[in-house]
Amino acid sequence: MASRNDLMKGGSDSLLLCLLEQQPMYGYQIIKELEARSQGYFRFKEGTLYPALHRLEKAGLILSQWQTLANGRQRKYYHITAKGLAKLVLEKDQWQNFFNAMQLIIMPENV
Amino acid sequence: MITPLNHYLEVIKTSLRLDAPAETEVIRELEAHIEDRFQELTESGLSEEEAASTCVGLLGSAKLVARQIYEAHSQGTWKQALLAATPHLLLGLFFALDWWQHIGWLSAMLALVILASIYGWWRGKPTWVFPWLGYSLLPVMIAGILLLYLPRHWSLLLLPLYFPLALWWLFYIIIQTTKKDWLCSSLMLLPIPIIAGWFLTIAPEGRLTDYAIQRMYYFAPWIGLSFIALALIIATFIRVRQRWLRIGLLAVAAILTFAVIAYYASERLSISTMMGLILVMWGVFLVPPLLERWVRSHKRPKVDKENIDYHAEEVLVAKGSRRY
Numbered sequence: 001m002a003s004r005n006d007l008m009k010g011g012s013d014s015l016l017l018c019l020l021e022q023q024p025m026y027g028y029q030i031i032k033e034l035e036a037r038s039q040g041y042f043r044f045k046e047g048t049l050y051p052a053l054h055r056l057e058k059a060g061l062i063l064s065q066w067q068t069l070a071n072g073r074q075r076k077y078y079h080i081t082a083k084g085l086a087k088l089v090l091e092k093d094q095w096q097n098f099f100n101a102m103q104l105i106i107m108p109e110n111v
Numbered sequence: 112m113i114t115p116l117n118h119y120l121e122v123i124k125t126s127l128r129l130d131a132p133a134e135t136e137v138i139r140e141l142e143a144h145i146e147d148r149f150q151e152l153t154e155s156g157l158s159e160e161e162a163a164s165t166c167v168g169l170l171g172s173a174k175l176v177a178r179q180i181y182e183a184h185s186q187g188t189w190k191q192a193l194l195a196a197t198p199h200l201l202l203g204l205f206f207a208l209d210w211w212q213h214i215g216w217l218s219a220m221l222a223l224v225i226l227a228s229i230y231g232w233w234r235g236k237p238t239w240v241f242p243w244l245g246y247s248l249l250p251v252m253i254a255g256i257l258l259l260y261l262p263r264h265w266s267l268l269l270l271p272l273y274f275p276l277a278l279w280w281l282f283y284i285i286i287q288t289t290k291k292d293w294l295c296s297s298l299m300l301l302p303i304p305i306i307a308g309w310f311l312t313i314a315p316e317g318r319l320t321d322y323a324i325q326r327m328y329y330f331a332p333w334i335g336l337s338f339i340a341l342a343l344i345i346a347t348f349i350r351v352r353q354r355w356l357r358i359g360l361l362a363v364a365a366i367l368t369f370a371v372i373a374y375y376a377s378e379r380l381s382i383s384t385m386m387g388l389i390l391v392m393w394g395v396f397l398v399p400p401l402l403e404r405w406v407r408s409h410k411r412p413k414v415d416k417e418n419i420d421y422h423a424e425e426v427l428v429a430k431g432s433r434r435y
Contacts, residue, residue, distance in 0.1 A: 045169070047176035
């Protein structure tokens with residue numbers, strides 16, 4: 001049986017793009033948001049979030065920008081790009097097909 | 112006292128091996144993350160010590176994070192791959208197309224090598240500049256060979272001056288490149304044993320005689336081919352992300368070119384010269400990592416590990432003693 005981490009590996013880019021589609025966020029905010037929305041299911045080893053974000057940025061799927069918060073602290077916000085949005089549409093489609101196929105086999109009574 | 116968080120960031124910093132601006136940016140971002148997490152943990156009732164250790168545990172292995180960030184940044188563009196391969200490619204064409212007979216081409220190539228090296232050095236030493244830097248050391252080697260052609264008393268007078276100066280210059284350049292990453296030093300030094308090997312194959316006595324020049328006509332296509340192969344390997348080196356793969360590619364480049372030299376130089380090089388060349392080739396891969404260790408141990412304040420209570424991989428979170 002694949003561990004939760006293994007399952008997450010293939011989907012981490014989609015998760016990040018999906019969150020950034022809704023609003024620009026910084027690293028810590030992404031972790032909190034992901035944990036809250038998945039009701040604690042998705043938990044990154046926090047340090048490994050940044051390589052994933054940097055990889056997406058290098059691929060041109062997201063952009064980063066330093067911003068100063070109201071309390072004077074600086075945070076690096078990530079925004080999704082047009083290329084990232086296009087990629088997300090494809091990934092959502094792939095995941096949808098995957099979930100449908102899984103459901104047909106694992107829980108046919110729910111279909 | 113060094114706190115676990117400082118230690119964590121120090122490990123990341125020393126393992127990153129990125130350009131200085133990229134490194135600063137990564138550390139700044141992680142510091143911002145730690146600041147938020149630390150504040151949240153202390154506000155939840157943990158002591159500063161507990162919060163620091165928990166924070167480190169939640170971040171995960173510093174070396175793993177640094178390696179993954181390196182891999183996210185390390186891949187060069189096709190343009191950078193072409194730039195890095197160009198000096199090898201030019202030298203390959205220089206021999207394969209018999210340009211070596213024209214002093215004009217040689218001068219133009221030397222000028223290009225020096226200009227590209229200076230430009231890259233000033234632009235923050237991107238990875239593509241290191242092969243150019245390697246060739247920029249050639250004029251120093253050529254100057255040494257030319258000293259042999261001076262009248263004997265002049266040679267005896269100038270050689271003791273030349274060797275310390277040349278070695279100092281070589282050492283200075285290697286130290287400066289090693290500060291970025293030892294792999295860059297190896298990338299820079301790789302052509303030197305190859306050039307030395309071909310030179311000794313053509314002129315085993317160490318002087319460019321008429322007979323040696325005759326032999327050059329015979330060997331030129333093979334010399335060209337070995338440098339074109341090197342150019343292809345270096346372009347691949349720039350495009351791959353994984354560090355172990357990059358080290359492997361440099362080793363393949365060294366073994367492949369050396370095998371070509373050994374094949375064509377058979378019976379022309381003595382066993383001792385061959386062994387000397389193998390030692391120099393090994394030196395290209397062993398000296399830079401050793402120097403890097405030395406440079407870092409002298410640069411960084413010594414960490415007293417007994418004063419660090421927590422390690423990234425083994426942290427018990429105080430709340431509920433849960434292991435992350």
